[in-house]
Amino acid sequence: MAFDPASLTFDANGLIPAVAQDHATGEVLMMAWMNAEAVARTVETGRVTYWSRSRQAFWVKGETSGHVQRLIELRIDCDRDCLLLLIEQEGPACHTNRRSCFYTALREGEERIILDPMV
Amino acid sequence: MAFDPASLTFDANGLIPAVAQDHATGEVLMMAWMNAEAVARTVETGRVTYWSRSRQAFWVKGETSGHVQRLIELRIDCDRDCLLLLIEQEGPACHTNRRSCFYTALREGEERIILDPMV
Structure with a gap:
Protein backbone atom coordinates (compact mmCIF):
# COMPACT_ATOMS: atom_id res chain seq x y z
CA MET A 1 0.00 0.00 0.00
CA ALA A 2 1.32 3.42 -0.89
CA PHE A 3 2.38 5.54 2.05
CA ASP A 4 -0.10 8.22 3.09
CA PRO A 5 1.17 10.89 5.51
CA ALA A 6 -2.41 11.30 6.75
CA SER A 7 -2.18 7.78 8.19
CA LEU A 8 0.29 9.02 10.80
CA THR A 9 -0.85 10.15 14.24
CA PHE A 10 -0.51 13.89 14.72
CA ASP A 11 -0.87 15.80 17.97
CA ALA A 12 -3.51 18.41 18.78
CA ASN A 13 -1.56 20.93 16.69
CA GLY A 14 -1.41 18.58 13.72
CA LEU A 15 2.29 17.87 14.28
CA ILE A 16 4.49 14.81 14.65
CA PRO A 17 8.02 14.82 16.12
CA ALA A 18 10.82 13.86 13.73
CA VAL A 19 14.23 12.75 14.96
CA ALA A 20 17.07 13.28 12.49
CA GLN A 21 19.91 10.77 12.62
CA ASP A 22 23.08 10.73 10.53
CA HIS A 23 22.57 7.64 8.38
CA ALA A 24 26.27 6.86 8.26
CA THR A 25 27.47 7.52 11.82
CA GLY A 26 24.24 6.97 13.77
CA GLU A 27 24.67 10.33 15.50
CA VAL A 28 21.35 11.87 16.55
CA LEU A 29 21.48 15.40 15.18
CA MET A 30 18.22 17.13 16.10
CA MET A 31 14.51 16.81 16.72
CA ALA A 32 11.93 19.01 15.06
CA TRP A 33 8.29 18.85 13.99
CA MET A 34 6.39 18.09 10.82
CA ASN A 35 2.80 18.39 9.74
CA ALA A 36 1.33 16.03 7.12
CA GLU A 37 2.29 18.35 4.28
CA ALA A 38 5.88 18.64 5.55
CA VAL A 39 6.11 14.84 5.63
CA ALA A 40 4.76 14.68 2.07
CA ARG A 41 7.19 17.34 0.82
CA THR A 42 10.12 15.62 2.53
CA VAL A 43 9.31 12.29 0.90
CA GLU A 44 8.61 13.82 -2.51
CA THR A 45 11.65 16.07 -2.69
CA GLY A 46 14.15 14.14 -0.58
CA ARG A 47 14.93 17.45 1.12
CA VAL A 48 13.96 17.36 4.78
CA THR A 49 11.22 19.92 5.42
CA TYR A 50 9.95 20.65 8.91
CA TRP A 51 7.15 22.83 10.21
CA SER A 52 8.52 25.74 12.21
CA ARG A 53 6.32 26.22 15.25
CA SER A 54 7.82 29.64 16.00
CA ARG A 55 7.41 30.96 12.46
CA GLN A 56 4.30 28.87 11.67
CA ALA A 57 5.75 28.13 8.26
CA PHE A 58 7.42 25.33 6.33
CA TRP A 59 11.11 25.10 7.09
CA VAL A 60 13.17 23.57 4.33
CA LYS A 61 16.19 22.72 6.44
CA GLY A 62 19.28 24.49 5.12
CA GLU A 63 17.41 26.66 2.64
CA THR A 64 19.13 29.79 3.91
CA SER A 65 22.16 28.29 5.71
CA GLY A 66 23.03 25.69 3.10
CA HIS A 67 23.05 23.05 5.83
CA VAL A 68 20.58 20.84 4.03
CA GLN A 69 19.40 17.41 5.07
CA GLY A 109 25.52 16.09 38.08
CA GLU A 110 26.76 19.02 36.00
CA GLU A 111 25.95 20.18 32.49
CA ARG A 112 28.95 19.98 30.18
CA ILE A 113 29.28 21.27 26.63
CA ILE A 114 30.74 18.33 24.72
CA LEU A 115 30.75 19.63 21.13
CA ASP A 116 32.45 22.68 19.65
CA PRO A 117 30.96 24.69 16.81
CA MET A 118 32.21 23.56 13.42
CA VAL A 119 34.74 25.85 11.73
CA MET B 1 26.04 24.45 38.32
CA ALA B 2 24.04 21.44 39.41
CA PHE B 3 21.48 20.24 36.90
CA ASP B 4 17.89 21.25 37.63
CA PRO B 5 15.16 19.46 35.62
CA ALA B 6 12.97 22.55 36.07
CA SER B 7 15.43 24.45 33.85
CA LEU B 8 14.27 22.41 30.86
CA THR B 9 11.52 23.64 28.56
CA PHE B 10 8.33 21.63 28.90
CA ASP B 11 5.29 21.78 26.64
CA ALA B 12 1.79 22.91 27.62
CA ASN B 13 1.26 19.52 29.30
CA GLY B 14 4.48 19.82 31.29
CA LEU B 15 6.23 17.22 29.14
CA ILE B 16 9.47 16.98 27.18
CA PRO B 17 10.19 14.38 24.48
CA ALA B 18 13.00 11.94 25.23
CA VAL B 19 14.73 9.93 22.50
CA ALA B 20 16.34 6.70 23.69
CA GLN B 21 19.44 5.59 21.82
CA ASP B 22 21.51 2.45 22.38
CA HIS B 23 24.75 3.87 23.73
CA ALA B 24 26.85 1.12 22.15
CA THR B 25 25.31 0.66 18.70
CA GLY B 26 23.77 4.11 18.14
CA GLU B 27 20.44 2.53 17.25
CA VAL B 28 17.49 4.80 18.03
CA LEU B 29 15.14 2.63 20.05
CA MET B 30 12.11 4.72 20.97
CA MET B 31 10.73 8.12 21.82
CA ALA B 32 8.58 8.80 24.87
CA TRP B 33 7.78 11.66 27.23
CA MET B 34 8.98 12.85 30.61
CA ASN B 35 7.81 15.44 33.07
CA ALA B 36 10.27 17.19 35.40
CA GLU B 37 9.84 14.55 38.09
CA ALA B 38 10.44 11.71 35.60
CA VAL B 39 13.67 13.42 34.52
CA ALA B 40 14.72 13.76 38.16
CA ARG B 41 13.92 10.11 38.94
CA THR B 42 15.77 8.93 35.82
CA VAL B 43 18.89 10.85 36.78
CA GLU B 44 18.72 9.84 40.45
CA THR B 45 18.05 6.14 39.94
CA GLY B 46 19.76 5.52 36.60
CA ARG B 47 16.60 3.65 35.59
CA VAL B 48 14.85 5.40 32.73
CA THR B 49 11.43 6.59 33.88
CA TYR B 50 8.95 8.15 31.49
CA TRP B 51 5.55 9.73 31.99
CA SER B 52 2.83 7.64 30.39
CA ARG B 53 0.38 9.99 28.69
CA SER B 54 -2.21 7.23 28.26
CA ARG B 55 -2.05 6.07 31.86
CA GLN B 56 -1.16 9.49 33.31
CA ALA B 57 1.38 7.82 35.56
CA PHE B 58 5.11 7.32 35.92
CA TRP B 59 6.38 4.54 33.71
CA VAL B 60 9.54 2.90 34.94
CA LYS B 61 10.55 1.31 31.66
CA GLY B 62 10.75 -2.47 32.02
CA GLU B 63 9.22 -2.57 35.50
CA THR B 64 6.75 -5.24 34.44
CA SER B 65 8.42 -6.60 31.27
CA GLY B 66 11.97 -6.68 32.59
CA HIS B 67 13.08 -4.74 29.53
CA VAL B 68 14.73 -2.03 31.57
CA GLN B 69 16.74 0.90 30.31
CA GLY B 109 6.89 4.50 -1.63
CA GLU B 110 5.75 1.50 0.42
CA GLU B 111 5.88 0.76 4.12
CA ARG B 112 8.10 -2.22 4.91
CA ILE B 113 8.58 -3.99 8.23
CA ILE B 114 12.34 -4.24 8.61
CA LEU B 115 12.69 -5.75 12.09
CA ASP B 116 11.37 -9.04 13.46
CA PRO B 117 10.27 -9.48 17.07
CA MET B 118 13.06 -10.79 19.29
CA VAL B 119 12.78 -14.44 20.30
Whole structure:
Protein backbone atom coordinates (compact mmCIF):
# COMPACT_ATOMS: atom_id res chain seq x y z
CA MET A 1 0.00 0.00 0.00
CA ALA A 2 1.32 3.42 -0.89
CA PHE A 3 2.38 5.54 2.05
CA ASP A 4 -0.10 8.22 3.09
CA PRO A 5 1.17 10.89 5.51
CA ALA A 6 -2.41 11.30 6.75
CA SER A 7 -2.18 7.78 8.19
CA LEU A 8 0.29 9.02 10.80
CA THR A 9 -0.85 10.15 14.24
CA PHE A 10 -0.51 13.89 14.72
CA ASP A 11 -0.87 15.80 17.97
CA ALA A 12 -3.51 18.41 18.78
CA ASN A 13 -1.56 20.93 16.69
CA GLY A 14 -1.41 18.58 13.72
CA LEU A 15 2.29 17.87 14.28
CA ILE A 16 4.49 14.81 14.65
CA PRO A 17 8.02 14.82 16.12
CA ALA A 18 10.82 13.86 13.73
CA VAL A 19 14.23 12.75 14.96
CA ALA A 20 17.07 13.28 12.49
CA GLN A 21 19.91 10.77 12.62
CA ASP A 22 23.08 10.73 10.53
CA HIS A 23 22.57 7.64 8.38
CA ALA A 24 26.27 6.86 8.26
CA THR A 25 27.47 7.52 11.82
CA GLY A 26 24.24 6.97 13.77
CA GLU A 27 24.67 10.33 15.50
CA VAL A 28 21.35 11.87 16.55
CA LEU A 29 21.48 15.40 15.18
CA MET A 30 18.22 17.13 16.10
CA MET A 31 14.51 16.81 16.72
CA ALA A 32 11.93 19.01 15.06
CA TRP A 33 8.29 18.85 13.99
CA MET A 34 6.39 18.09 10.82
CA ASN A 35 2.80 18.39 9.74
CA ALA A 36 1.33 16.03 7.12
CA GLU A 37 2.29 18.35 4.28
CA ALA A 38 5.88 18.64 5.55
CA VAL A 39 6.11 14.84 5.63
CA ALA A 40 4.76 14.68 2.07
CA ARG A 41 7.19 17.34 0.82
CA THR A 42 10.12 15.62 2.53
CA VAL A 43 9.31 12.29 0.90
CA GLU A 44 8.61 13.82 -2.51
CA THR A 45 11.65 16.07 -2.69
CA GLY A 46 14.15 14.14 -0.58
CA ARG A 47 14.93 17.45 1.12
CA VAL A 48 13.96 17.36 4.78
CA THR A 49 11.22 19.92 5.42
CA TYR A 50 9.95 20.65 8.91
CA TRP A 51 7.15 22.83 10.21
CA SER A 52 8.52 25.74 12.21
CA ARG A 53 6.32 26.22 15.25
CA SER A 54 7.82 29.64 16.00
CA ARG A 55 7.41 30.96 12.46
CA GLN A 56 4.30 28.87 11.67
CA ALA A 57 5.75 28.13 8.26
CA PHE A 58 7.42 25.33 6.33
CA TRP A 59 11.11 25.10 7.09
CA VAL A 60 13.17 23.57 4.33
CA LYS A 61 16.19 22.72 6.44
CA GLY A 62 19.28 24.49 5.12
CA GLU A 63 17.41 26.66 2.64
CA THR A 64 19.13 29.79 3.91
CA SER A 65 22.16 28.29 5.71
CA GLY A 66 23.03 25.69 3.10
CA HIS A 67 23.05 23.05 5.83
CA VAL A 68 20.58 20.84 4.03
CA GLN A 69 19.40 17.41 5.07
CA ARG A 70 18.94 14.82 2.35
CA LEU A 71 16.53 12.05 3.27
CA ILE A 72 18.01 8.58 2.97
CA GLU A 73 15.16 6.72 4.66
CA LEU A 74 12.07 7.59 6.67
CA ARG A 75 11.04 5.30 9.50
CA ILE A 76 7.82 5.25 11.49
CA ASP A 77 7.44 4.06 15.07
CA CYS A 78 4.99 1.47 16.38
CA ASP A 79 2.43 4.06 17.47
CA ARG A 80 2.84 6.01 14.23
CA ASP A 81 3.32 9.15 16.31
CA CYS A 82 7.07 9.67 15.84
CA LEU A 83 9.35 9.67 12.80
CA LEU A 84 13.00 8.75 12.48
CA LEU A 85 14.76 10.39 9.55
CA LEU A 86 17.96 8.77 8.37
CA ILE A 87 19.69 11.63 6.65
CA GLU A 88 22.80 12.98 5.06
CA GLN A 89 23.61 16.24 6.82
CA GLU A 90 25.50 19.03 5.11
CA GLY A 91 27.67 20.71 7.76
CA PRO A 92 26.16 21.47 11.16
CA ALA A 93 22.57 20.51 11.99
CA CYS A 94 22.36 22.98 14.88
CA HIS A 95 21.82 26.73 14.59
CA THR A 96 24.79 27.12 16.98
CA ASN A 97 26.93 25.70 14.17
CA ARG A 98 27.46 22.43 16.00
CA ARG A 99 27.08 19.14 14.22
CA SER A 100 24.32 18.05 16.63
CA CYS A 101 21.84 19.98 18.77
CA PHE A 102 22.51 17.53 21.62
CA TYR A 103 25.81 19.07 22.64
CA THR A 104 25.06 19.38 26.36
CA ALA A 105 25.71 16.29 28.48
CA LEU A 106 24.91 15.70 32.11
CA ARG A 107 28.08 14.39 33.73
CA GLU A 108 28.61 14.01 37.46
CA GLY A 109 25.52 16.09 38.08
CA GLU A 110 26.76 19.02 36.00
CA GLU A 111 25.95 20.18 32.49
CA ARG A 112 28.95 19.98 30.18
CA ILE A 113 29.28 21.27 26.63
CA ILE A 114 30.74 18.33 24.72
CA LEU A 115 30.75 19.63 21.13
CA ASP A 116 32.45 22.68 19.65
CA PRO A 117 30.96 24.69 16.81
CA MET A 118 32.21 23.56 13.42
CA VAL A 119 34.74 25.85 11.73
CA MET B 1 26.04 24.45 38.32
CA ALA B 2 24.04 21.44 39.41
CA PHE B 3 21.48 20.24 36.90
CA ASP B 4 17.89 21.25 37.63
CA PRO B 5 15.16 19.46 35.62
CA ALA B 6 12.97 22.55 36.07
CA SER B 7 15.43 24.45 33.85
CA LEU B 8 14.27 22.41 30.86
CA THR B 9 11.52 23.64 28.56
CA PHE B 10 8.33 21.63 28.90
CA ASP B 11 5.29 21.78 26.64
CA ALA B 12 1.79 22.91 27.62
CA ASN B 13 1.26 19.52 29.30
CA GLY B 14 4.48 19.82 31.29
CA LEU B 15 6.23 17.22 29.14
CA ILE B 16 9.47 16.98 27.18
CA PRO B 17 10.19 14.38 24.48
CA ALA B 18 13.00 11.94 25.23
CA VAL B 19 14.73 9.93 22.50
CA ALA B 20 16.34 6.70 23.69
CA GLN B 21 19.44 5.59 21.82
CA ASP B 22 21.51 2.45 22.38
CA HIS B 23 24.75 3.87 23.73
CA ALA B 24 26.85 1.12 22.15
CA THR B 25 25.31 0.66 18.70
CA GLY B 26 23.77 4.11 18.14
CA GLU B 27 20.44 2.53 17.25
CA VAL B 28 17.49 4.80 18.03
CA LEU B 29 15.14 2.63 20.05
CA MET B 30 12.11 4.72 20.97
CA MET B 31 10.73 8.12 21.82
CA ALA B 32 8.58 8.80 24.87
CA TRP B 33 7.78 11.66 27.23
CA MET B 34 8.98 12.85 30.61
CA ASN B 35 7.81 15.44 33.07
CA ALA B 36 10.27 17.19 35.40
CA GLU B 37 9.84 14.55 38.09
CA ALA B 38 10.44 11.71 35.60
CA VAL B 39 13.67 13.42 34.52
CA ALA B 40 14.72 13.76 38.16
CA ARG B 41 13.92 10.11 38.94
CA THR B 42 15.77 8.93 35.82
CA VAL B 43 18.89 10.85 36.78
CA GLU B 44 18.72 9.84 40.45
CA THR B 45 18.05 6.14 39.94
CA GLY B 46 19.76 5.52 36.60
CA ARG B 47 16.60 3.65 35.59
CA VAL B 48 14.85 5.40 32.73
CA THR B 49 11.43 6.59 33.88
CA TYR B 50 8.95 8.15 31.49
CA TRP B 51 5.55 9.73 31.99
CA SER B 52 2.83 7.64 30.39
CA ARG B 53 0.38 9.99 28.69
CA SER B 54 -2.21 7.23 28.26
CA ARG B 55 -2.05 6.07 31.86
CA GLN B 56 -1.16 9.49 33.31
CA ALA B 57 1.38 7.82 35.56
CA PHE B 58 5.11 7.32 35.92
CA TRP B 59 6.38 4.54 33.71
CA VAL B 60 9.54 2.90 34.94
CA LYS B 61 10.55 1.31 31.66
CA GLY B 62 10.75 -2.47 32.02
CA GLU B 63 9.22 -2.57 35.50
CA THR B 64 6.75 -5.24 34.44
CA SER B 65 8.42 -6.60 31.27
CA GLY B 66 11.97 -6.68 32.59
CA HIS B 67 13.08 -4.74 29.53
CA VAL B 68 14.73 -2.03 31.57
CA GLN B 69 16.74 0.90 30.31
CA ARG B 70 19.83 1.91 32.25
CA LEU B 71 20.86 5.51 31.74
CA ILE B 72 24.43 5.91 30.56
CA GLU B 73 24.23 9.62 29.76
CA LEU B 74 21.55 12.26 29.44
CA ARG B 75 21.94 14.94 26.78
CA ILE B 76 19.96 18.15 26.31
CA ASP B 77 19.38 19.91 23.01
CA CYS B 78 20.11 23.56 22.21
CA ASP B 79 16.54 24.69 22.90
CA ARG B 80 16.37 22.59 26.07
CA ASP B 81 13.09 21.15 24.80
CA CYS B 82 14.25 17.66 23.84
CA LEU B 83 16.33 15.01 25.62
CA LEU B 84 18.59 12.33 24.21
CA LEU B 85 19.06 9.34 26.50
CA LEU B 86 22.09 7.16 25.86
CA ILE B 87 21.04 3.89 27.38
CA GLU B 88 21.72 0.24 27.85
CA GLN B 89 18.58 -1.61 26.78
CA GLU B 90 17.66 -4.98 28.21
CA GLY B 91 15.99 -6.97 25.42
CA PRO B 92 13.43 -5.25 23.20
CA ALA B 93 12.54 -1.59 23.68
CA CYS B 94 9.25 -1.92 21.80
CA HIS B 95 6.02 -3.38 23.19
CA THR B 96 5.85 -5.48 19.99
CA ASN B 97 8.98 -7.25 21.26
CA ARG B 98 11.17 -5.65 18.64
CA ARG B 99 14.49 -4.14 19.55
CA SER B 100 13.40 -0.70 18.27
CA CYS B 101 10.00 0.94 17.85
CA PHE B 102 11.16 2.29 14.47
CA TYR B 103 10.71 -0.98 12.62
CA THR B 104 8.68 0.39 9.70
CA ALA B 105 10.65 1.89 6.83
CA LEU B 106 9.39 3.74 3.80
CA ARG B 107 11.02 2.13 0.77
CA GLU B 108 10.04 2.78 -2.83
CA GLY B 109 6.89 4.50 -1.63
CA GLU B 110 5.75 1.50 0.42
CA GLU B 111 5.88 0.76 4.12
CA ARG B 112 8.10 -2.22 4.91
CA ILE B 113 8.58 -3.99 8.23
CA ILE B 114 12.34 -4.24 8.61
CA LEU B 115 12.69 -5.75 12.09
CA ASP B 116 11.37 -9.04 13.46
CA PRO B 117 10.27 -9.48 17.07
CA MET B 118 13.06 -10.79 19.29
CA VAL B 119 12.78 -14.44 20.30
